[in-house]
Amino acid sequence: MLTGETSAPRRGLARLRATGPVGIASAVVIAAATVSGLFGPLLAPYDPGLPNLSLSWAGPAGSHLLGYDFEGRDVLSRLLAGAQSSVLGPLAVVILSVTAGTLLAVTAAWRRGVSDTVISSGLNILFAFPGILLAVLAAAVFGAGLPAAAIALSIAYLPYVARVLHGAALKERGQPYVAALEVQGASATAICLRHLVPNIGPLIVAQATILFGYAMVDLAAISFLGLGVQPPTANWGVMISENKYGLLLGHPLPAVAAGICIVTVVVAVNLLGERLFEQAREARG
């Protein structure tokens, strides 16, 4: 390192390995969550939607490792099935937000001048809306449901994503290699897509990871409020809301189990995101 050689940008798995044991452990948790998210209903041992009121609030027994919820449904199965909306929802939010944010940030940084001012001002206005508020507003206008909430959150997160990426894109724009490419006659789109964006890639990934944590919490909160995913669809936020009275009745397990799922994934995502951020910062010097 001291001899001043530049290390080639690490790709993919090498980057992950470089985040240390904590980063790897987090990635494992996230991978497990993703698998559950994709295949949850198939992995569930019992039917997550089958109520059996005679078994309401019953405790763990045999292969019902986490007991039954307020309607007598198997908690473990419901958690696995719930992973679908709980994990894929935030994923959609992140993809939307980061894509749009990158587009806006890079465009503003590239064009500078008037375009930059217009885009920046527009995004500044969005700063006035907290995510949850925009989602509630969307629910009131379009009706409660996951799509409206997800889109609302994506819009609310835009200014934060764009601000971080805008600074990085500006810095990248000022690099000599960009000027060299321009002189060679490369088009703006080509330069941005093939050089500029990949170079701020690590930062984008780090930002996306952290954003995922926020999206997960906010979406779960909105579902908890009854304005996101609607019962009886399985969802961790909904499960907390559904089983809330169990706490008062001395049957905390269903609600707490769902809460633990949320917290575990969020912690893993935050830890990994922090490390990726450090990496991105180091890589850019």
Add this chain to the structure above:
Amino acid sequence: MSDPIAADPLASAGSAAVLPLLEVAGLTVLLEVNGARRAVLRDVSLALRPGEAVGLVGESGAGKSMTARALGRLLPAGAEMRGSIRFGGAEVGRLAGADLRRYRSQVAMIFQDPRAHVNPVRRIGDFMTEALRTNHAVPTGEARRRAVDMLTQVGIEDGARRLQQYPHQMSGGMLQRVMIAAALLTGPRLLLADEPTTALDVTTQAEVMAILDELRNKSGLAMLFITHDLELAAAICDRTAVMYAGQIVEVRASPLLHSDPLHPYTAALAAARPDITRTTPRLRAIPGRPLSAFEAPATECAFAARCTHAGEICRVAVPDLVELDGGVSRCARARELRGQLQAAPDG
């Protein structure tokens, strides 16, 4: 370990009646570097008489700033200090409480980057008068009056207005003058100047040096002037000490440093600087790179690897300081090489 007085003969020679103001003897400082305890200063000995200006010269990592910090009791937490520093007869390392505060008002420090060393959220007046108000119980009005006075002496007019300003409203050169003025307000007897002009442009550098010189002569202030610029030190200081790899390798009266250096490193430093009066086919750099104190070998002269005069005797042990012609050298072959070390003009 060398005897402090013998190591720096000028401290006692001739002016036997004048006791040294500052006596450093065998100062060794160890720090945690990458998990291991390493020496960043080795066996540093130096003495200053009242009113004397001594230069401390060396490349980055030589230990100059660390020496200043040791003298100013500003070593980082966890640093271990061995040897002795005596100021006015008192052992500095053992001072505490009110005694330590008194020492700090008698030994002032000015630093390299004035903008980093002045609190950006406080006004200049607050910065300048803080020590007076806090430690000397000088009322605010009186303290401000003295500050304005001192600002005039460093060449800043309309001091009253300047006191109300914030650091970011001043240029680097002006801020450095403010720092000097602030340092002198408590009437110190010794000034530790750690590369005060390195961060300034050449013209401002000359102005600041002139101010320092004038103020010193007026108030009889002793000064330890730290720099990497051999010529600058020689211009303003009576004696100059040269450091390499955490050790003192030469102490010499400044005029003699060029004409009759006692250590090959000093000669190489002087030779490396391009001469403005003649052209040379290539610049003379010292081969290799400078060692930090903790990289220095324990069984041979630290400079041996880069020295053109290195011999067998140089690799046997770390050389001791030897007295020569009123100066001091840490070269094992100092006596042999006497007179041969002056840099020849062209290679």
Add this chain to the structure above:
Amino acid sequence: MLLASLLVASFVIFAALYLAPGTPLAALSGGQPLPPGSVQVLEQRYHLNESFLAQYWYWLDNALHGNLGISITLRENVSTLIASRIWTTAGLVLYASLIIVVLGIGLGIVSGLRPGRLDTGVLVVTAVSAAIPAFVAAIVLIMVFAVKLGWFPALGNGTGFLGNVKHFTLPAVALAAASLAIVARVTRASVRQESDREHVQTAVSRGIPAHRVIQRHILRNAAIPITTITGITIASLIAVAAVVEVAFSLNGIGAYLVQAAETKDIAVVQGISLLLVTAFVVVNLLADVICAVLDPRLALRDRPR
């Protein structure tokens, strides 16, 4: 700049009425059939026959004068309905803010100034607490402190000032938990960073006593980033309060907003949204102003935005 955002935000809130599927009339009536006379009344009251911008102006003008329309479901003035509930939310947010400022900043300062066991403890606790969303914290708190230990009541507002404080404690803690962790960490980092700055060395080298150095050079300088993060976190409380209110069955405007959204009581949703957005912007503005006062390098005019 922030005020401009506020204006545009109010426009967006207003325009939401038109984004709703169906006619504005249908949205205002919440999808319920209306007797013929009411249609005319509504048209007049909401100026539905005039241009879009004119309607916006009327709405904004009314809002600024405290008239936020009528709730379709409860047939009462929205302003009255809000007024009766706003103190709950305000009290909750204030209580949580107090916890964040006192505990968050306090712990951050102590652990920033003293490396050691307390510092490690704070780091670990905040790492965990930062990841716990308010509604999860809510259920854990209810389970432990209300049900198992019975120290605090689980639901409802309570009566009288002391009763309110008791009932609001668990909700306030739930609301503050994650934010407290963030504020504590940023405070700690800022204090550490300022302690290492060179100007602190200058002060020490002049013999300034330690407590003064800490007060006037470390903390005073760290106050700037601390204020920024505290402002951001308190502003974010305003939205999350709704979730906590629902979890603890508190009678605040957040819970009411959720209710209104479920029943599509548009006027109420608009009114409360406007209020919340204003509060959010005002808190951020306040934090900016305090920062500008603390840091002479930021002239209020050319603040980076």
